[in-house]
Amino acid sequence: MPASQPLSISERLGKVSYRNQGRASARAHIVVDTNVCNKTCPHKRTTYVCPANCYTSDESGEVHFQFEDCIECGTCLYACDQGAVTWKYPDPEEGRGVNWALG
Amino acid sequence: MDDKFDCIVVGGGIAGLSAAMTLARAGNRFLLVERGEFCGAKNVSGGVLWGSDLHTLVPDYWNHDDAGFERFVNHRRLTFMDDTAAFSVDFKNADFDVPPFNGVIVLRARFDQWLAEQVQGVIDSGPHPEDSLLATDILVEELLVDGGRVVGIRTGEEKFYADCVILAEGVNNLLTRQVGLQRDYVPSDHFAVGVKEVIGLDRQVLESRFQLAGRSGLTNEFVGFASGGVEGGGFLYTNRDSVSVGLVLAMKDLGEKHRKPYDLLNQFKSHPAVRDMISGGEVLEYSAHVVSTGDMRSMPRQLFKPGLMVAGEAANLLLNSGKAIQGMDYAMRSGILAARNAVRCSETGDYSENAMAQYQSDLEDSYVMKDLKSFQSAVTLFHSPAMYDKMPRILCDFGRSFFGIRNEETPKAVDMLKSSVKKHSSLWEMAKIGFKASRSL
Missing domain, CATH: 3.30.9.10 (D-Amino Acid Oxidase, subunit A, domain 2)
Structure with missing residues (x-):
């Protein structure tokens, strides 16, 4: 991908190597109670600040979360002040998470 | 007590590896635990490792055939930009070509891995190579606390014990929070x-x-x-x-x-x-x-407990003073100081709160905490819209007039500057910024 072209987030995440990509399923290291996001959160800030687009907001404004693309940056650990995010480091054997080639 | 280490280091980043290197050179028996597949696998930085502490850790590292750094820094530039222009302050200095360098650019997955190899080398050439270990792919889930003193770590089902633990887990400091040195939820403000x-x-x-x-x-x-x-x-x-x-x-x-x-x-x-x-x-x-961000309001309330010291970005040791973004050198120095204190404690056998507190006091006496304290007002200044938004617009606007030649009568530079300031701000606001900058830098 030439550096001069604007890249989409999915193209960028395509450049990330993840752990345990061969496993059929991985144990989630972040659990989000999206009921909180959708019912009571006044700002839904994670949907803007997450650099891996793990928090998305659909046409109706509903927040969805997936941990598979997470690059363990930690942003949502601070950005969510509503108590909806339970954040742990991924398990090396059964979890997902990154394996930087350059870092 | 054979299965007990002198020290356990949590995290194989720069703080942890600097601690490990210091322990290895002192001949301490230690265990370093890293959750990534290799040291550096989970680490990201900008990144420049500023200063010359690396030379004290790995003497003459620049002579190594494949030293883990990318390039040494002899050319620096600060650029103010608006949507089309870039106005730079540029400094290149041949004195910076001479080791020990002013700073080295690194990619952490390479650099940390190289640094880990250097630590392993020192362990291997020591008297008891089998007694110390760099263990990767292991996640520390909990610090073990006994009667208020940190005595070890739990990884899954396994427990490892040591006289003290150096916590170098990085900015997302879950274990620092577990033992109450940092609040459970840290807001995004800083x-x-x-x-x-x-x-x-x-x-x-x-x-x-x-x-x-x-x-x-x-x-x-x-x-x-x-x-x-x-x-x-x-x-x-x-x-x-x-x-x-x-x-x-x-x-x-x-x-x-x-x-x-x-x-x-x-x-x-x-x-x-x-x-x-x-x-x-x-x-x-x-x-x-x-x-x-270097704002001290986000730091853990203290960096030690009985049997525990916190180093590197787990302690939020990072500063953008306007001259440079320093974080990895702080990690290195804090890791070294924590390990030196661990070595001192292993000689006296005293791991009490007071003995651990010596680490924080050494850190306070070092350039790390001195700079962090003396540049707090610079941190505030750089986070003001006048600095990150208006100032670059003014400079680029001025540059457009000053460097643009039009075959017309040319105003004096001072009038160009005044006109650019008035367009994006006011002379009064810029005078205030100038005054603040002169005091905070």
Whole structure:
């Protein structure tokens, strides 16, 4: 991908190597109670600040979360002040998470 | 007590490995636990390791055939940008070509791995190579506490014990929180998110484009258009065969302005000055990480407990003073000081709160805490919209008049400057900034 072209987030995440990509399923290291996001959160800030687009907001404004693309940056650990995010480091054997080639 | 270590180090980043190196040289028996597949596998930085502490840790490292750094820094540039212009302060110095360098540019997955190899080398050449261990792929889930004293770690079902633990777990300091040194929830107010691309370039193209010779390198920081009106700034660092290009964005401001970090990164890369520097390159990796801002209000309330010391970014040791973004050198120095204190404690057998507190007091006496304290007002200044938004606009506007020649009667520079200031701010506001800057820098 030439550096001069604007890249989409999915193209960028395509450049990330993840752990345990061969496993059929991985144990989630972040659990989000999206009921909180959708019912009571006044700002839904994670949907803007997450650099891996793990928090998305659909046409109706509903927040969805997936941990598979997470690059363990930690942003949502601070950005969510509503108590909806339970954040742990991924398990090396059964979890997902990154394996930087350059870092 | 054979299964008990003198010290356990949690985290194989720069703070942890610097601690490990210090322990290894002192002949202590230690266990370093890293959750990544290798040391550096989970780590991201901009990144420049400033200063010459690396030389004290790995003497004459520049003579190593494959020393883990990318390039040493002899050329620095600070660029103020608006949407089309770039106004730079540029400094290149041949004195910086001489080891021990002023700073080295690093890619952490390579650098940390190399540093870990150096530590292993020291362990292997010591009297008891089998007694110390760098263990990767292991996640520490809990610190073991007995009667208020930290006595070890739990990883899954296994428990390991030591006289003391050095916590170098990084900015997302879950274990520091577990033992109550940091609040369970830390708000985003004083944190930023860094996003970065490593862009591969042919080495000859890179070296001629950036006027690099041998292993020399350029660091370039950017303010203004770079962060698209969001509190923060940009950077470009030359690696061996690539450049690291990225942004550091204040998390709270980013969220409030409803901007996405990767969209801003695209915008930054599209600026003519940046576009020309990366043209022909190929994106090799995209990465991101939380980064402390240097605001001391986010630091843990103290950096020790009986049997425990906290080092590196787990202690939020990072500072952007306007001159440089320093974090990895703070990690290195704090790791060294924590390990020296651990060695001292192993000689006296005293691991009480008082004995551990000596680490914090050593850190307070070092340049790390002295600079952090004396540049707090600079941290506040750089986070004001006048600095990251108005100032770059004024300078670029002034540059357009000053450097643009029109075959017309030319106003004096001072009048050009006044007119640029009035367009984007006021003389009064800039006078205040000038006064604050003169006191805080």
